Amino acid sequence: MHFFNHLLHDHDLALILLAAAICAAGCYVGVGLSQRAASERGTARWHWCFLTGIVAGCTIWATHFIAMFGYRSPVPVSLDGVLTLLSAHIAVVGSCAAVAVATLSRRLWASATSGLLFGLTIAAMHYTGMSGYVFAGAEVRWDYGLVVVSIALGTALAAAANFRLSGSDGTKVDIGSVALWVAAIVALHFTGMASMTIAPLAGTVVTDATYSGVGGNALAGAIATISLMIVGLGLTTSQTDRRQQLRSRLRLQHQAMHDALTGLPNRRAFGRALAKRSAAAEATGAAFALLVVDLDNFKPVNDGMGHATGDEVLKRVAHRLECAARPGDFVARVGGDEFAILLDGVRDSSAAGSVADRVIEILGRPFLIGEQIAEIGACVGISLAPHHATNPSRLVNHADHALYSSKRRGKGRWQVFDDTLLEAIERRRVLEAALRRAAVREDFDVVYQPIVDSSTDELVGAEALARWSPATHGAVPPAEFIPMAEELGLIGRIGMTVLRKACREAMSWPDSIKLSVNLSPVQILDPRLVSGVAAVLHETGLPPQRLELEITETALLGDDELALRTLNRLVALGVNVSLDDFGTGYSSLSYLHRFPISRIKIDGSFVNQAPVDANSASIVRAIAELGKSMDLQITAEGIETAAQREFITSHGCQNLQGFLISRPLSEAEFSDLCRAAGQERAA
Amino acid sequence: MTERFDLTDQPGAPLLRLFYTSSAIARLGARELALACEKRNREAGITGVLLRVDATYLQVIEGAPKAVAETFERICCDLRHRNLALLEIEPADERIFGDWSMAHVGDSESLTIALRDDLEDIRLLAGVNAHNTVLRMRQLLDAVRARDLEVRNCAA
Numbered sequence A: 001m002h003f004f005n006h007l008l009h010d011h012d013l014a015l016i017l018l019a020a021a022i023c024a025a026g027c028y029v030g031v032g033l034s035q036r037a038a039s040e041r042g043t044a045r046w047h048w049c050f051l052t053g054i055v056a057g058c059t060i061w062a063t064h065f066i067a068m069f070g071y072r073s074p075v076p077v078s079l080d081g082v083l084t085l086l087s088a089h090i091a092v093v094g095s096c097a098a099v100a101v102a103t104l105s106r107r108l109w110a111s112a113t114s115g116l117l118f119g120l121t122i123a124a125m126h127y128t129g130m131s132g133y134v135f136a137g138a139e140v141r142w143d144y145g146l147v148v149v150s151i152a153l154g155t156a157l158a159a160a161a162n163f164r165l166s167g168s169d170g171t172k173v174d175i176g177s178v179a180l181w182v183a184a185i186v187a188l189h190f191t192g193m194a195s196m197t198i199a200p201l202a203g204t205v206v207t208d209a210t211y212s213g214v215g216g217n218a219l220a221g222a223i224a225t226i227s228l229m230i231v232g233l234g235l236t237t238s239q240t241d242r243r244q245q246l247r248s249r250l251r252l253q254h255q256a257m258h259d260a261l262t263g264l265p266n267r268r269a270f271g272r273a274l275a276k277r278s279a280a281a282e283a284t285g286a287a288f289a290l291l292v293v294d295l296d297n298f299k300p301v302n303d304g305m306g307h308a309t310g311d312e313v314l315k316r317v318a319h320r321l322e323c324a325a326r327p328g329d330f331v332a333r334v335g336g337d338e339f340a341i342l343l344d345g346v347r348d349s350s351a352a353g354s355v356a357d358r359v360i361e362i363l364g365r366p367f368l369i370g371e372q373i374a375e376i377g378a379c380v381g382i383s384l385a386p387h388h389a390t391n392p393s394r395l396v397n398h399a400d401h402a403l404y405s406s407k408r409r410g411k412g413r414w415q416v417f418d419d420t421l422l423e424a425i426e427r428r429r430v431l432e433a434a435l436r437r438a439a440v441r442e443d444f445d446v447v448y449q450p451i452v453d454s455s456t457d458e459l460v461g462a463e464a465l466a467r468w469s470p471a472t473h474g475a476v477p478p479a480e481f482i483p484m485a486e487e488l489g490l491i492g493r494i495g496m497t498v499l500r501k502a503c504r505e506a507m508s509w510p511d512s513i514k515l516s517v518n519l520s521p522v523q524i525l526d527p528r529l530v531s532g533v534a535a536v537l538h539e540t541g542l543p544p545q546r547l548e549l550e551i552t553e554t555a556l557l558g559d560d561e562l563a564l565r566t567l568n569r570l571v572a573l574g575v576n577v578s579l580d581d582f583g584t585g586y587s588s589l590s591y592l593h594r595f596p597i598s599r600i601k602i603d604g605s606f607v608n609q610a611p612v613d614a615n616s617a618s619i620v621r622a623i624a625e626l627g628k629s630m631d632l633q634i635t636a637e638g639i640e641t642a643a644q645r646e647f648i649t650s651h652g653c654q655n656l657q658g659f660l661i662s663r664p665l666s667e668a669e670f671s672d673l674c675r676a677a678g679q680e681r682a683a
Numbered sequence B: 001m002t003e004r005f006d007l008t009d010q011p012g013a014p015l016l017r018l019f020y021t022s023s024a025i026a027r028l029g030a031r032e033l034a035l036a037c038e039k040r041n042r043e044a045g046i047t048g049v050l051l052r053v054d055a056t057y058l059q060v061i062e063g064a065p066k067a068v069a070e071t072f073e074r075i076c077c078d079l080r081h082r083n084l085a086l087l088e089i090e091p092a093d094e095r096i097f098g099d100w101s102m103a104h105v106g107d108s109e110s111l112t113i114a115l116r117d118d119l120e121d122i123r124l125l126a127g128v129n130a131h132n133t134v135l136r137m138r139q140l141l142d143a144v145r146a147r148d149l150e151v152r153n154c155a156a
């Protein structure tokens, strides 16, 4: 009890409380700063260590000195300036070192060493400071046992504080460590004070303690103020920094979850939103719809009009999607030109479909950028939770399948997932594999549709048509496998197979019979086409004049310079070029002038309606007249009735083709027909 | 029904004129729409005309290219009409509708038979010759203005 009596008896309570308050505030700030220092790297860390060291050092020093002013010395006291200053330096430098060591590692050695350093710093500061007190007319006696105890206590508590700190995550100031720091400082100070006895020498008048020079209270006030300012500085620094960190953390969080270009939630944010809703759908049956939106035609816009324009389009797409979605719907950008929308509370296809309609409508409108117009469009795939699934990745898969099938049906469509889609997709997958095999094995048949002269009825030629009947599926119509071959990049190969086969077989027909073979638009853009055709002619020996290559208008739409060059080189080989399906597409007369075309084939759809439908009739008449004026041959396709035949013939089409004349024939049948025709002519 | 205001374009500053049609999906008339965006158009230096013929809107907007692009984007974000078809966009030297921040004709307006026929003609012409249609729209506005003047004179 000697200790506490001593404490209470020898000290001025008000100043002791002030010292304690400064100590607590300083330790709070110091701990916060040291946590901050530990979270930094490189030079920034040393700056934070330095700041922490200054705050901690000042705290120790100020606590000590203010407490000392609260100490009632039995004799007058004066301060040795050098030693007092030295003690301040020791406090700051030692604290800096201790903090720096603590930030080196989270291991035990670092916190132990740092604790030791910190404890020794407090002790060194304390005893150096104490030796700067000159007690006039008194002898200072030390209890070395207690001195050792004080150093041991301070060091142990400091080490404990640093050990705690090394385990904290730095998000909040660790109050336990603050308490331990305070405890280390306080314990060392008061144990140190207890170890000291002031024995007045005989003859000294015992008065109240007085400091020579400046008044004690004023000095205490000055030290306290400056220390508080330093502690305050540390506090403001760490608070400002914390706020900034919070702000930058929020910004980072925003950046991590949002697409920088459009500002929409990104793929990751979408994943979370979907997972959350899926879980709710699973748990409570809460319905929602997933729409995946894929832009049509974005790539050509981006490539053709520049990436800046492409970016602007994407930004506007994002905004338009938000306009098309209902308030509160979740719109995200999940890929380059792919977006997704989550519709809460949507249970059936029709509600989801009406949003999809709006999306397609709004994205189908032009984008006026600068003075350029970008036209894109969109397809939408839809899946419904919990109806189709409640598993996020299955929902996405289903919506993707629906999207795939809507894209297949054309631009500006939407489609809700259903199980038959999977079958269709599976069929397509199998067919694609079969088509690849067939392309390698040249597994295609060629049939021939006879073409006759409209005035003499004489057989003048045949159009070669590709047929494909994979063993697993039976005959697959050309309308299905040709686009597939184009997409898979097989059309060049298949086209050449058909051409070679047809040319070879045509060699057995009379010389007067011409052969027409179709070229896909994709083939026209293939630089190997001309040499391929030349090679086939050479190989089979078919005179080029007997070969006619049929192209469609779409082939001339894309890169028409390239198309023009290719067609000119084909014509230079001696073959003829005809324009197929005329009247259905863009039918610009300028094609007929620019491209080396020697025949037009009027599309069957006009021929079908011609005799009864005035509009079709006038188109047929116009085309026939055009042919006459431009010296082009005209073939009418799809003749099915005698009336059509009569109408077409009377309007001056030279050649006829269609079921009325003959269905497509196998090679053997066609050869027979040629023979019969020959005999007829001979007869 | 029309509002005059002063609009001074910098001489030589490029202008853009745009003409589109769309189908109305609501009873929303040309009058309500034009009044609603008049203030905004005036601030953006946009002039033009909006007609509603049955369920078809026909609108011309003209102004500085940037303002036209922004206004058109707003119009494209509006789902109160469908089947929007941009019929013409062309640089212009001067305004055709410089007197109107957004003139409007159509719907419930008490129109003479002649004006009604004009409206119908304009709608049919739009798909065939966009440029002439724009000129016809200006003539229509002049005719309406003349009629209004007459009505006022008669009343006086």
Ligand SMILES: Cc1cc2nc3c(=O)[nH]c(=O)nc-3n(C[C@H](O)[C@H](O)[C@H](O)COP(=O)(O)O)c2cc1C
Pocket: B033, B036, B037, B040, B041, B050, B057, B059, B061, B071, B074, B075, B078, B080, B081, B102
């Ligand atoms: C037929 C039609 C014509 C429009 N004309 C204009 C117009 O001249 N100027 C304009 O700023 N907005 C026009 N709008 C767009 C709407 O008024 C648009 O919804 C509104 O400007 C959006 O305002 P907010 O951004 O304050 O919602 C038109 C919309 C429609 C359907």
